[in-house]
Amino acid sequence: MTNGNTARRAPASFLRHCRSPRNLPRAATTSAIVGPLLTIINQTAIVASFVALERVPAAALVRIALTFAVPFGVSLVSSALADRARDSA
Numbered sequence: 001m002t003n004g005n006t007a008r009r010a011p012a013s014f015l016r017h018c019r020s021p022r023n024l025p026r027a028a029t030t031s032a033i034v035g036p037l038l039t040i041i042n043q044t045a046i047v048a049s050f051v052a053l054e055r056v057p058a059a060a061l062v063r064i065a066l067t068f069a070v071p072f073g074v075s076l077v078s079s080a081l082a083d084r085a086r087d088s089a
Contacts, residue, residue, distance in 0.1 A: 013087075017080035027076035035068035042067060 017023065040047055046060045
Protein backbone atom coordinates (compact mmCIF):
# COMPACT_ATOMS: atom_id res chain seq x y z
CA MET A 1 0.00 0.00 0.00
CA THR A 2 1.34 3.45 -0.86
CA ASN A 3 1.25 6.35 1.52
CA GLY A 4 0.13 9.85 0.57
CA ASN A 5 3.71 11.11 0.21
CA THR A 6 4.56 8.47 -2.40
CA ALA A 7 1.36 9.20 -4.32
CA ARG A 8 2.21 12.91 -4.48
CA ARG A 9 5.72 12.23 -5.78
CA ALA A 10 4.57 9.83 -8.49
CA PRO A 11 3.40 12.47 -11.02
CA ALA A 12 6.58 14.53 -10.51
CA SER A 13 8.71 11.44 -11.00
CA PHE A 14 6.78 10.50 -14.12
CA LEU A 15 7.10 14.01 -15.60
CA ARG A 16 10.82 14.06 -14.82
CA HIS A 17 11.23 10.83 -16.75
CA CYS A 18 9.11 12.20 -19.62
CA ARG A 19 11.44 15.20 -19.93
CA SER A 20 14.51 12.98 -19.88
CA PRO A 21 17.07 13.90 -22.56
CA ARG A 22 17.00 10.27 -23.63
CA ASN A 23 13.22 9.79 -23.83
CA LEU A 24 12.18 12.87 -25.82
CA PRO A 25 14.48 12.16 -28.80
CA ARG A 26 13.46 8.49 -28.74
CA ALA A 27 9.78 9.44 -28.87
CA ALA A 28 10.40 11.96 -31.67
CA THR A 29 12.30 9.36 -33.68
CA THR A 30 9.51 6.83 -33.20
CA SER A 31 6.94 9.39 -34.31
CA ALA A 32 9.05 10.35 -37.34
CA ILE A 33 9.22 6.72 -38.45
CA VAL A 34 5.76 5.43 -37.52
CA GLY A 35 3.78 8.63 -38.24
CA PRO A 36 4.30 8.73 -42.02
CA LEU A 37 3.64 5.01 -42.33
CA LEU A 38 0.36 5.26 -40.44
CA THR A 39 -0.59 8.39 -42.38
CA ILE A 40 -0.09 6.63 -45.71
CA ILE A 41 -1.99 3.55 -44.50
CA ASN A 42 -4.90 5.39 -42.87
CA GLN A 43 -5.16 8.58 -44.91
CA THR A 44 -4.29 7.46 -48.45
CA ALA A 45 -7.01 9.55 -50.12
CA ILE A 46 -5.97 12.67 -48.25
CA VAL A 47 -2.30 12.13 -49.05
CA ALA A 48 -3.20 11.64 -52.72
CA SER A 49 -5.23 14.87 -52.81
CA PHE A 50 -2.40 16.72 -51.08
CA VAL A 51 0.07 15.44 -53.68
CA ALA A 52 -2.35 16.53 -56.41
CA LEU A 53 -2.33 20.04 -54.85
CA GLU A 54 -6.02 19.87 -54.00
CA ARG A 55 -7.48 21.54 -50.95
CA VAL A 56 -7.20 19.34 -47.85
CA PRO A 57 -9.91 19.83 -45.19
CA ALA A 58 -8.77 21.06 -41.79
CA ALA A 59 -10.27 18.00 -40.10
CA ALA A 60 -8.03 15.80 -42.23
CA LEU A 61 -4.97 17.77 -41.16
CA VAL A 62 -5.98 17.29 -37.53
CA ARG A 63 -6.25 13.52 -38.10
CA ILE A 64 -2.80 13.51 -39.69
CA ALA A 65 -1.36 15.47 -36.75
CA LEU A 66 -2.90 12.98 -34.33
CA THR A 67 -1.42 10.15 -36.38
CA PHE A 68 2.00 11.55 -35.48
CA ALA A 69 1.08 12.49 -31.90
CA VAL A 70 -0.11 9.03 -30.87
CA PRO A 71 3.18 7.17 -31.54
CA PHE A 72 5.06 10.04 -29.87
CA GLY A 73 2.88 9.80 -26.77
CA VAL A 74 2.96 6.02 -26.58
CA SER A 75 6.74 5.94 -26.92
CA LEU A 76 7.25 8.72 -24.39
CA VAL A 77 4.92 7.23 -21.79
CA SER A 78 6.29 3.71 -22.15
CA SER A 79 9.90 4.94 -21.90
CA ALA A 80 9.10 7.10 -18.86
CA LEU A 81 7.32 4.24 -17.10
CA ALA A 82 10.17 1.86 -17.84
CA ASP A 83 12.73 4.36 -16.53
CA ARG A 84 10.68 5.00 -13.40
CA ALA A 85 10.32 1.27 -12.75
CA ARG A 86 14.06 0.76 -13.26
CA ASP A 87 14.85 3.61 -10.83
CA SER A 88 12.55 2.25 -8.14
CA ALA A 89 13.94 -1.28 -8.39
